[in-house]
Amino acid sequence: QVQLVQSGAEVKKPGASVKVSCKASGYTFSNYYMHWVRQAPGQGLEWMAIINPSGSSTSYSSKFQGRVTVTTDTSTSTVYMDLDSLTSDDTAVYYCARGIDPARGSYTAFDPWGQGTLVTVSS
Amino acid sequence: DIVLTQSPGTLSLSPGERATLSCRASQSVYTNYLAWYQHKPGQAPRLLIYATSSRATGIPDRFSGSGSGTDFTLTISRLEPEDFAVYYCQQYGASPRTFGQGTKVEI
Numbered sequence: 001q002v003q004l005v006q007s008g009a010e011v012k013k014p015g016a017s018v019k020v021s022c023k024a025s026g027y028t029f030s031n032y033y034m035h036w037v038r039q040a041p042g043q044g045l046e047w048m049a050i051i052n053p054s055g056s057s058t059s060y061s062s063k064f065q066g067r068v069t070v071t072t073d074t075s076t077s078t079v080y081m082d083l084d085s086l087t088s089d090d091t092a093v094y095y096c097a098r099g100i101d102p103a104r105g106s107y108t109a110f111d112p113w114g115q116g117t118l119v120t121v122s123s
Numbered sequence: 124d125i126v127l128t129q130s131p132g133t134l135s136l137s138p139g140e141r142a143t144l145s146c147r148a149s150q151s152v153y154t155n156y157l158a159w160y161q162h163k164p165g166q167a168p169r170l171l172i173y174a175t176s177s178r179a180t181g182i183p184d185r186f187s188g189s190g191s192g193t194d195f196t197l198t199i200s201r202l203e204p205e206d207f208a209v210y211y212c213q214q215y216g217a218s219p220r221t222f223g224q225g226t227k228v229e230i
Binding site for chain 2: 035037044045046047050059061062095097100107108109110111112113114115116
């Protein structure tokens, strides 16, 4: 079945960087866009970024522009999300999520989602 | 950015009752690219509805979506115990994709 498995929880100090991975299985990785979404404690869902199937094109929310980088390793069907210059406001659960319909390009709903990765930023 | 406003913030209902959740957009949602997700604590969000009214694979028919333009609704016809959760609407027709702030459906 289609599955997205993310890397484990991270604890980082302010100013550091974090890299979260998302390994896909059960489908043709190179056909689908992938998104990153986060949820801070007690808050709602916040879209961060999208990467195209080949990994050649990305788009980022202006809120994270310059601090976030999303990459793909098609040989291992894995997507990575790097977030730099962490502050306590970046403490959140980070999710990867796949677009549902490759025929509609990047503008599709998200399904499935990874299990989430808790990133805690604390001194 | 398209702002999505969900109402009510919390809906207190009993199993068997009907739930009606609202999502209003600050501008028209392109091609009605509006989705609804269910989110339970400690779990990944689950896609319920996409393109305003299409049920995702495996979603029971007690979940239905409707609307157009700027006003959208998720209806749960008869609440089951497992339906108590937070529900988010999302527009994916424009970048950045945006989510509403969520509606909590509680007992």
